[in-house]
Amino acid sequence: MKSMRRILAYLKYFPVQVTLNILFNLLHILCSLGAYVLIIPFVELMFGLNGVPEAEPELGFNQKQLVDWAFWHLYQYKAVHGIWGCLLIVAGGYVGCSLLSNFFRFMAQVFLGIVRNGLIERLRNDIYHKVTILPVAFFNSKRRGDIMSRMSNDIADMEWCVGVLQSLVKEPINVMVFAGILVFVSWRLFVLFLLVLPVGVWLIAKIGGRLKRTSQRGQSELGRMVAILEESLASLRAVKSFGREADREGLFGEANNSYSRTMVKVARSRELSSPLSEILGTLALVIILIVGGWQVIDGSIQPSVFIFFVIIFARIIPPIQAIVRAYNTFQKSSASAERFLEILDADEVIVEKPGATVLEGFKDRIEFKDVCFSYRTDPSDKSADGLVLDHINLTVPKGSTVAVVGPSGAGKTTLVDLLPRFYDCTQGTILFDGHPVPDLNINSLRSQFGLVSQNCILFNDTVANNIAFGAESYTLDEIKAAAHIAHADEFIDQLPQGYDTPIGDRGLNLSGGQRQRLSIARAVLRDTPVLILDEATSALDSESERAVQQGLDALMKGRTSIVIAHRLSTIRHADTIVVLDHGRIVEQGTHDELLALNGLYKKLVDMQSFA
Numbered sequence: 001m002k003s004m005r006r007i008l009a010y011l012k013y014f015p016v017q018v019t020l021n022i023l024f025n026l027l028h029i030l031c032s033l034g035a036y037v038l039i040i041p042f043v044e045l046m047f048g049l050n051g052v053p054e055a056e057p058e059l060g061f062n063q064k065q066l067v068d069w070a071f072w073h074l075y076q077y078k079a080v081h082g083i084w085g086c087l088l089i090v091a092g093g094y095v096g097c098s099l100l101s102n103f104f105r106f107m108a109q110v111f112l113g114i115v116r117n118g119l120i121e122r123l124r125n126d127i128y129h130k131v132t133i134l135p136v137a138f139f140n141s142k143r144r145g146d147i148m149s150r151m152s153n154d155i156a157d158m159e160w161c162v163g164v165l166q167s168l169v170k171e172p173i174n175v176m177v178f179a180g181i182l183v184f185v186s187w188r189l190f191v192l193f194l195l196v197l198p199v200g201v202w203l204i205a206k207i208g209g210r211l212k213r214t215s216q217r218g219q220s221e222l223g224r225m226v227a228i229l230e231e232s233l234a235s236l237r238a239v240k241s242f243g244r245e246a247d248r249e250g251l252f253g254e255a256n257n258s259y260s261r262t263m264v265k266v267a268r269s270r271e272l273s274s275p276l277s278e279i280l281g282t283l284a285l286v287i288i289l290i291v292g293g294w295q296v297i298d299g300s301i302q303p304s305v306f307i308f309f310v311i312i313f314a315r316i317i318p319p320i321q322a323i324v325r326a327y328n329t330f331q332k333s334s335a336s337a338e339r340f341l342e343i344l345d346a347d348e349v350i351v352e353k354p355g356a357t358v359l360e361g362f363k364d365r366i367e368f369k370d371v372c373f374s375y376r377t378d379p380s381d382k383s384a385d386g387l388v389l390d391h392i393n394l395t396v397p398k399g400s401t402v403a404v405v406g407p408s409g410a411g412k413t414t415l416v417d418l419l420p421r422f423y424d425c426t427q428g429t430i431l432f433d434g435h436p437v438p439d440l441n442i443n444s445l446r447s448q449f450g451l452v453s454q455n456c457i458l459f460n461d462t463v464a465n466n467i468a469f470g471a472e473s474y475t476l477d478e479i480k481a482a483a484h485i486a487h488a489d490e491f492i493d494q495l496p497q498g499y500d501t502p503i504g505d506r507g508l509n510l511s512g513g514q515r516q517r518l519s520i521a522r523a524v525l526r527d528t529p530v531l532i533l534d535e536a537t538s539a540l541d542s543e544s545e546r547a548v549q550q551g552l553d554a555l556m557k558g559r560t561s562i563v564i565a566h567r568l569s570t571i572r573h574a575d576t577i578v579v580l581d582h583g584r585i586v587e588q589g590t591h592d593e594l595l596a597l598n599g600l601y602k603k604l605v606d607m608q609s610f611a
Contacts, residue, residue, distance in 0.1 A: 003337035004330055007158055010119045017111045017118075024108035025170040029177055031101035034093070108170070116162040120155060127151055127344060134343075135350045136422045145227025150343055153222055154336035161333030167326035174319040178312055185309045186301055192287050210269050216335035218262040223339070225255040266332065288313060350421050352442050357435055359444040362529035362560065364433045366396040366419070372427035373414060388414045390583040391428070396576075398529075401561040403571035405604065406580035412564045413454075415580070416532045419562075420446045450523035454535030454564075456515040458507030463492055464499040466507070467521045474525060485552075486521035488514070520552070531561040568605055577601065 011018055131147070139147070182190045232239060232248050239248055292309065295301045301309075373389040388411045396402050404412045417423055418430055421437060430437045437445065450470075458466050467482060468474045479499065483489040491514050495501040507515045520536055536552065565571045572591040579587035579594065579601045587599050594601035 003341055004161070004334045006341060007119075007123070007161075007337050010122055011115065013122060014115045014118055017115045021108050021111040021115065022169055024104045024111065026173065028101050028104035028108060029170070029174050031097045031104060033177060033181070034097040116159065119162055120159045123155055123158065123340070124151070127155070127340065130344055130346070133350075134346055136417070138346055143223075143227035143231075145225075145230035146223035147343065148230060149219075149223035149226040150339050153226070154219060154340045157219070157336040158333050158340065161329050161336075164326045164329045167322045168330070171319040171322045171326070175316060175323070178316040178319070181312055182309060182316070185312070186292070186295075186306075189288050189292055189295075189309060189313075192284060192291060195284075213335075214262060214265045214269060215332040216338065218259060218266055219335050219339055221255065221259040221262055225252065225259055228252050228255055269328075285310070285313060285317075350424060350442070353439060356441040357439055357444075358441045359432070359435075359448060362398060362433065362448050364398055365431075366433075366530075366560075367431040368392045368394040368415075368428070369431065370428035371418065371425050371430060373411075373418065373423065374426045387426070388583050389418075392583075392585060394578060394585065394588075396560060396562060398560050399558055400575040401556055401563060401571075401573075403563045403565060403574035403577045404580060405565060405568060405571065405577060405601065407604075410580040411583040412580055413534055416534060416562055416564065419530075419532065420449050420451070448528055449530050449532055450526045450528035451532045452516075452519050452523045452534065452536040456507060456512075456519045458503060458510075458515055458518060460502065460505045462497075462500050462502055463495065463518065466503060466518055467499075467525055469522055470526045471522075478525060479521075482521040482525035483517075485524050486517045488517035488521050491517075529560060531556060531559060531563075533561065533563045533565075535564055535566065568601075568608055579604075 128151070131151070179190070228248070228251055232252070239245060289310065292301065292306050296303050296306050371389055371392040372387055374386045375388060392415065394402075404415060406412055414423070418425060419432075419437075421442060424438060432440060432445065432448075459469065464476065464479050467479050467488075476499065480489060483492055483499075491510075492499060492501075503509050503515075503518075507518065510518070516536070523531060523533075533552070563571050563574065571577060574591070577587075577589065577591060577594055578585055579599075581600055587594055587597060587601050589597070595605065
C-alpha cells in the first residue's frame with residue numbers, strides 16, 4: 001500500500017475538488033439517512049404499533065425519550081390534519097431527501113471525475129518526462145513493450161483505482177454514520193454484529209494479500225505479452241522473410257495464455273471477498289432478527305424502532321462490501337503502482353549539476369583525457385575486463401574533420417555517444433572548450449551537436465516536420481535548402497504531397513536511402529557547430545552516396561565534424577583519422593600517414609579495395 005500512498009499524494013494538486021467531493025458525499029449520506037429515518041413515522045402511521053403517549057414526553061437524547069417525543073408530536077399532527085395529511089408530509093419529505101441525496105451524489109461524482117482525470121494526466125506527464133531524461137543505458141536492459149505496458153496498462157489500472165477512491169472516502173463515513181445510528185437505537189444488538197466483524201476482516205486481509213501477489217504477476221505477464229507484440233511489429237519483415245510466423249504466434253499465444261490464467265486467479269480472488277462479506281452480514285442479520293424479535297416480544301424495544309434498526313443494518317452491509325471491493329482494487333492496483341514507480345524512481349545517472357555552465361557556442365576544442373567506458377552498472381568496477389573504451393586520449397580542434405574507423409565492435413559509436421552525454425565516462429574526462437562535460441548544462445551541450453545515425457530516427461509525420469525536427473525556428477525555404485544539400489529534394493518532389501507527405505511509422509513508406517537522406521537534411525537544417533556522422537551514407541547507393549557526400553563536404557567546411565565510416569573512401573580527406581581496435585586507439589594520422597604505417601588501417605583499406 002506504500003506505493004499507492006505515493007500515487008494518492010498527487011491529490012494535493014486538487015485541494016478544492018477533493019474538499020468539494022467529500023462535502024457532497026457527506027450531504028448525500030445525511031440526506032439518505034433522512035430518508036431512512038422517515039420510515040419510522042410511516043410505519044407508525046400505517047400500523048400504530050406503539051400507541052399515543054398520554055402526555056408530552058420530555059425531550060431527551062437517548063433512544064426511548066427521543067422516539068416517544070417524536071411519536072407524541074406525530075399523533076398530535078395526525079389529530080389535526082388526519083392520517084392522509086401526515087402521510088403526504090412524510091412522503092414529501094422522503095421524496096425531497098431522495099432528490100437531494102441523488103443531486104449531491106451527482107455533484108460528488110463530477111468533482112471525482114475532475115480529480116481522477118487530472119491525477120492520471122499528471123502521472124502520464126511525469127512518467128513521459130522521466131522516460132525522456134533517463135539515460136540510454138536504462139533502456140538497454142529493458143524491453144520497450146514492457147515499458148509501454150507500464151505507461152499504458154498500469155496507469156489505466158491505477159485510474160480504475162482512483163475511480164473507486166470515493167468508496168474509501170464515502171463508504172467509511174457511511175458505515176460510521178449508520179453504525180452510530182445503530183448504537184443509538186440498540187447498542188446490545190449492534191454488539192452482536194461486532195462479534196462477526198473480526199472474522200470478516202481477517203478473511204478479507206488474507207484475500208487482499210493474495211490478490212496483490214497475483215496481480216503483480218499478471219501485470220508482469222501483460223508487459224511480456226506487449227513486448228512480444230511490439231517486437232513482432234518492429235521486425236515484421238524479418239519474421240515473414242524467415243518464415244517464423246508460427247514461432248512468434250506460438251510465443252505470443254503462450255504469453256497470452258499465461259496472462260489469461262493469472263487474471264482468472266485475480267478475478268477469483270477479487271470476487272471471493274464480496275460473497276464472504278455478504279454471508280457474514282447475513283449471519284449477523286439472522287442473529288439480530290432472533291435476538292431483536294425476542295426484545296420486541298418482551299417490550300424492551302418498540303416494533304417500529306426495531307424495523308428501523310433492521311433496515312439500517314441492511315443498509316450498512318453494501319457500504320462494507322464497497323469498502324471490501326475498494327480495498328481489493330487498491331491491492332490489485334498496488335502491484336501496478338510498484339511497476340510504475342520502478343520507472344519513476346529509476347536512477348537518472350546522467351544528472352545535471354546545480355548551477356551548471358551554459359555553453360554559448362563552440363570556440364576551441366574537444367578533448368578526451370584518459371577516457372574509459374564500460375556498460376557495466378557497477379561504477380566501482382574499474383577492471384579492464386568489459387571496457388568498451390580503454391584509456392582514450394584524443395583532441396578534436398574546432399573546424400577539423402576527425403574520422404573514426406575500425407572493425408565492428410571497436411567502440412566507435414560509443415566514443416561519439418559520450419559527447420552529448422548519452423552516457424558518462426567510467427573513468428577519465430571529456431573537455432568541451434576546457435569545461436568538463438559533466439559540469440555543463442545538458443541542453444546547451446546537446447544543442448552543439450547535430451547527429452546523423454546509421455539507424456535513421458524518423459517519426460510518423462510529414463517530410464517537412466521530420467526535417468524540421470530539432471530546429472527551433474525554420475521556414476519552408478530553409479527546409480528545401482537543407483533537403484537539396486542532402487540530395488533529398490529529387491525524391492521529395494516526386495511524392496504525392498511533396499513536403500507535406502506523411503512518411504508512415506518510422507518512415508517505412510520510404511526506402512532506406514531516402515530515410516537516410518532525410519536524417520542528413522535534418523542535421524543540415526539544425527546548423528550546429530559540431531556534426532556527428534555515424535555511418536551517415538551507409539544506406540545509400542553509389543550514385544546517391546557521391547551526391548550526398550558532395551553536399552556533406554560543403555556542409556563540413558569550416559565546421560567541426562566527427563565521422564564514423566566503414567566506407568574508408570568517404571573519409572580519406574579527413575584532417576585526422578583515428579583507428580580503434582578493442583576500445584583502444586591503435587593508430588592516428590592522415591590517410592597517407594596511416595597507409596605508410598602498414599598497420600590495421602592499411603589492412604582495412606586493402607580489404608575494401610579487394611572487395
